[in-house]
Amino acid sequence: MDAYWQKASQRIREQVGPVVFETWFAPLSCRGFAGKTVTLEAPNQFFRDWVKDRYGKLMSEALSTEAGESVELKLVFNREKVTGRPRSTSCAEAEATVSRPVRRESQQQLNQRYTFDEFVVGTSNRFAHAAAHAVAAQPGEKYNPLLIYGGVGLGKTHLVNAIGHHLLANNTSGRPRRVLFMPAEEFMNELISSLRRDRMTEFKEKFRRVDALLLDDVQFLAGRERTQEEFFHTFNSLHSDRHQIVLTSDKMPREIPELEERLRNRFESGLIAHIQPPDLETRVAIIEKKAALDGLQISQEVALYIAQNVSSNVRELEGCLTRLAAVASLNSSAITLEFARQALNDLIHQGTVRPGIEAIQNAVADYFHIRISDLKSKRRTQHIAFCRQVAMYLCRKLTESSFPVIGEHFGRDHSTVIHAYNLIARRVASDAAFRISIEKIARELKAENHSRAA
Secondary structure, three states: OHHHHHHHHHHHHHHHOHHHHHHHHOOOEEEEEEOOEEEEEEOOHHHHHHHHHHHHHHHHHHHHHHHOOOOEEEEEEEHHHHHOOOOOOOOOEEEEEEOOOOOOOHHHHOOOOOOOOOOOOOOOOHHHHHHHHHHHHOOOOOOOOEEEEEOOOOOHHHHHHHHHHHHHHOOOOOOOOOEEEEEHHHHHHHHHHHHHOOOHHHHHHHHHOOOEEEEEOHHHHOOOHHHHHHHHHHHHHHHHOOOEEEEEEOOOHHHOOOOOHHHHHHHOOOEEEEEOOOOHHHHHHHHHHHHHHOOOOOOHHHHHHHHHHOOOOHHHHHHHHHHHHHHHHHHOOOOOHHHHHHHOHHHHHHHOOOOOHHHHHHHHHHHHOOOHHHHHOOOOOHHHHHHHHHHHHHHHHHOOOOHHHHHHHHOOOHHHHHHHHHHHHHHHHHOHHHHHHHHHHHHHHHHHHHHHHO
């Protein structure tokens, strides 16, 4: 069973990310198994309780998947490590048993923490949140399909789960409402399994008779012809019966490579809602709310410090809170600002890796096929001026440089940079196609910069 735990650990790491995994899962050790029960040991009671409450279902699922059968998980902690008392048969372990959730039940697949009440609304996600609420209130009536897209860790999966919870909790149809949530990759795996076992009738029955299908990360369907064909027919069947379809993706349908045109058209036939990275105020609110939900005492000063230094996504904010909770528990320390600086030193350092102004200038010049010298020149032709304004806007968005410093790199004063920033910001807000282009440049810059840092 230890081999199963090692494989399950890799599956868990992919879902929670390296920071959360190293903090909460790496310290766990496999004690063994008896019958269909796997026993894992945590270093102390705090670890045991935190892992059980937040990740018990995830671990049970991962172990059961690897074992190929239902597995019961038992979480224990070693009292000798905590209290110094010698171990004995009667008191060596404190147990917490987590049963494997039943995969066929829709409510068991939803993350219990991902509800509308726990979602922090800000300017970056207000539209997507409103669209999700509308769909949850009137499934199949409007915004069908709803596609929510945005970068990793911005709340797409949270909103989809929240829709599922609302649909199940507010059912007035007189019969059980069938809500199915799953990652697109799992849809593909079930399809492959059904084809192999000659059970396509059961597969179609499962997916085409639900009241709402919530499919996460549909970009993983790209390039898989048989999977796309089956999902195309599933989509048509559900849509024609006015059953709700909710999808998430890391990019716009038109930007997903190897996605069939007929699927792209259907994804774009409903409402598309974009989630952007949260602004500073929203990040602070997210940190404070999640800390309160986890019973973690932090000051606004600490919340602001984290929010100012981690801006890419919500998952990294949660990772910082997780680290603070773990280190504070192990060291019995209060979470002061200085404590937070020390505990998060490596995470904050990674999170502040940013592209430089010269890198942005190069990226913009490459994207628009002009020379770097043109960006810095006095030329004021419409095309060159526009490219220069885009570069200035990105310098302000992606670096910590002031308007005067940015101006120096372009041979302009700060007022010119302010004008350029405001001009491009207005167009980004009003022109969806233009916003996609700007986001693409920014993503490529960040990806290149992280790869160099690594």
